Amino acid sequence: MHMKKIGFASFVLLAVLLLAAACSVNEPEAPVSDSIIGKIVCTMEDFQLDEATKVTSTMTGKLISSTWDEGDVIAVFPSKGGDHVAFVVSDGAGTSNCVFDGQGWGLISSSSYSAFYPFHPNTHKPGEWKAVNVSYEGQAQSAKGVFSVGNFDYMACTNAAPVFSDSPSGTCTFTFKHLGSLLVFDLTFPIAADLSTLSLECDNNVFTKAGTVDLSQATAAITPTSKVNTVSMNLDGISVAANETVRFYMMSAPDTLVKPTLKVTTKSGAVMSKKYTSTYTLKTGGARAFTETFDMPPIPGHILTVSPTSFLLDYKSQTITFRVTSDGAYTLAPAVNWITKVSETAVSDTETDFVYKVGVNNVNSIRSGDITVNGVLYTRTVSVSQTGLTLKMPDTGDGLTIYTTTGNYKYRYGPSIIMNDDGTIDAWFSSPGTLGSRSGMADVFTWRRSSDGGQTWTAEQVVLEGTKNKEDAWSVCDPGAAHFDGYYYIAYTSTTNTTSDGGLQGLENNCYIARGTSPSGPWQKWSGTGWGNDPKPIIKYMDGSTHNGGPSGKWGIGEPSIVVKDDTIYIYYTYDAGSTPLTKVATASRSNPNWPGALTFHGVAINKEWLASEHDGLTSDQGLYKMYDSCDVKYVEDYDLFYAFHSSWRITASSRLSVWTSADGLTFTYLGSLQNKSFASIPWGYDVDDPDLIPFIHNVGVSGDGLGHVNLSKTQYVSFGYSPVDATDRSHGAWSTYWSTLTY
Secondary structure: OOOOEEEOOOOOOOEEEEEOOOOOOOOOOOOOOOOOOOEEEEEEOOEEEOOOOOOOOOOOOOEEEEEOOOOOEEEEEEOOOOOOEEEEOEEEOOOOOEEEEEOOOOOOOOOOEEEEEOOOOOOOOOOOOOOEEEEOOOOEOOOOOOOEOHHHOOEEEEEEOOEOOOOOOOEEEEEEEEOOEEEEEEEEOOOOEEEEEEEEEOOOOOEEEEEEEOOOOOOOOEEEEEEEOEEEEEOOOOEEOOOOEEEEEEEEOOEEEEOOEEEEEEOOOOEEEEEOOOEEEEOOOEEEEEEEEOOOOOOOOEEEEEEOOEEOOOHHHOEEEEEEEEOOOEEEEOOOOOEEEEEEEEOOOOEEEEEEEEOOOOOOEEEEEEEEEOOEEEEEEEEEEEOOOOOEOOOOOOOEEEEOOOOOOEOOEEEEEEEOOOOOEEEEEEEEHHHOOOOOOOEEEEEEEEOOOOOOOOOOEEEEOOOOOOOOOOEOEEEEEEEEOOEEEEEEEEOOOOOOHHHOOOOOEEEEEEEEOOOOOOOEEEOOOOEEOOOOOOEOOOOOOOOOOOOOOOOEEEEEEEEEEOOEEEEEEEEEOOOOOEEEEEEEEOOOOOHHHOOEEEEEEEOHHHHHHHHOOOOOOOHHHHOEOOOEEEEEOOOOEEEEEEEEOOOOOOOEEEEEEEOOOOOOEEEEEEEOOOOOOOOOOOOEEOOOOOOOEEEEEEEEOOOOEEOOOOOEEEEEEEOOOOOOOOOOOEOEEEEEEEEO
C-alpha cells in the first residue's frame, strides 16, 4: 500500500497537474491535449509537537514533516457540484515536489475547490464530498525505520479559490491541514522478541474507529460515527533485540485519553505494558510522543500465584504460598528478605508450591519475587495487603511548615491536635520557656486554632505554664490533649530536678495533668486527690513500683497521649530508663471525675526495644538504638483498632514514621514505617513504604477528635518537629514544625 511517509524536514509541496495519463476515476477514454490547462499548488502544514509531551533527545523542535510516495492519491472537489478528480503521485515520489499527469480538467473562475488526502476510490464515492469516509482500522508498520502512516493521516483544504492573474488556465493553492493527531512511540524492549501489535487502550470508548469529513465546511473536521476503547497497529515482521529502542508512528482522531495503557504484544503472547496516570489531549494537527522502557513482561505459559493476599495482625503465624505452573524448567527465588522459605512441594507434573513464612508485618504494598524460566530471569510482583492500614504522606514540599525555626531552642514541637465538630482544629505545642511569664522555665504550652485545615492559624497564645514554687515549676512539656464530658484535659511532662546540681537537671521526669473548660484555659491541675493548683504527678517515675520504678539519672516518664473508648480512658506515656524508650499504658474509668488518681497500670504497650534489636538489628552500643520517639495514639472508628505513631531514628536523615496497631489498646503490633529513602543514609527496605516523607523528624502528633477518635470520612492530619534538610545548624531545639494531610 502506497502512502505518505514521515520524515524530519520542513517542506512545501508543489503539485503541478499535467494533461497526460488519466487521473480521475471518471477519466475520458482518450487524451484531448498535451498542454497544461490548469495548475494546482499543494502545501501542507507541519504537525505541531506538543510542548508538554515526553520526547527523546532525537526529537527536538516542533516540526514533523512528510514526503510523498508513489501511488498517493489526492482528490479535488468543485464546490458547484460535479465529480471529483483524483490525482496519483508518480513523478517526484520520495520528494516534497510531485508532478501529476492529468487530462481533460481545468479550473473555473466562478467555482471554489476542496481537496482531500488520502483518497480511496473503493470507499470514497462521487457526490459524497460532504461525508468523506475515514477509518483508523488496519494501521501497520512492517519494518524498523519505515514509518508509513499516510493512509491514516487524513488532510483537507476547503473552499480554495483559483487565481488567473499569472496564467489564463489559473492556479489553485491548497494548504492541507492534518485532521488527526500523530502518535510517536520510542520504545525500549527488555527482551529479544518478534512483535505482533502495538496499542493504546482506555477504560471507555474514546478512540474514533470510523467517521466522516464534510468538505463543504469552512474548516474540515472528523465527525466520529463509531468509537472504541483501543487504537492499535500491526507490527508483523518487526523483531527487536534485548534493550533495543525502536520508533513507531500511529495516527488517531483528536481525542482525550484518560489514564491510557500502552501495550506491545509479542508473537509468543508476552505483553509489555505501561499504565499512565495522567490525561492526554490529542489535538488536531498535533503530535504527541511517548518514550518508555518496558519492564520484563510476564511469562507466557508460566503462572505465578500467591495465597493468601491479606495477612492478619498476628503476622508471626502467617505463611505465604507461591504456586508456579509451568511446562518448562524453573526456579523460584524471591529477591526480598521479608519471607523465609519453609518447603517446596510438587503438586503435579507442572505445578509446585513454594511455602514461605512471613518475617515481618507490612503495610499495604507491592512485593517482588524473581522467577527463572529456562535460564531467563523475570521479576514477578505480588500484592501483599495488611488488614487495617495504608498510610500516605504527600510528596516532599506538599505539606506546610507552620513554624520556621530561627535557631537553637527555637521550636514548637510535639503537637497535640483536636478536630472539633465545627471543622476547626485546636493544636497545642511544646514551646520554649522564654515565652512564659517568668524566667527559668524550660518549656510552656502555646495554643493556636485553624479554620482551614492548617493553612492559616490564629495568633499564638501561651496557655499553660509550670506553677511557681510547685513540683511542675520547671516545665510543662509534651502536650497530650483530650476533650470530653465538659472539660479539656492536657497531660504533660515535668520534673522536680530544676538545677544542674548532680547532673540531673531535666531528668527523672513525671507525668502531670490539668483540666479546663476552654482550650486556652484557665486550668486546674491534679493535686493528688482532686483538682486545684498544687500539681502532683499522676504517673511518677521513681515510685518504687514494678511498673514505673527505674534507675536514677534517666529521662523517666512523659510524653503522654490520651484516648477515650466507651467508659475507659487510656493514657499512654514514654518510659525511658536509659535503654530504648518504651511506651506504657494505664487506664481509668471515665465515670470517675477524679480518674487521674485511680489509674490501673498495664505495663508495656509498644515494645520499641523489640523494634530496635530484633527488627532493626541494632545492638545497645549503637547510637540509633535509643532513638525511638514518643507515641501519639488514636482510635480509628472505621477499623475498630488503635493506632500508634512515632518517629524512629529521630532527627536523622534516616528518620522514619513508624506505625503500630492494637485491637484492645493494651498490646500493639508493629505494622511498618514510612521513610524518604532518597535522603536516608540507612534506608530500611523490606517493610518501609517511600512516600517522600521529609527527613530529620521527631515527636509526631496525629489528628483526632476530643476522644482521640479518627473518623476516616474527614480529612486527617499529621504534624511533627523537624530539622530542615538544608540546615547548617542541627543543634538541639533548632526545629521547625511540619503540617500535612495523612491518608489512611
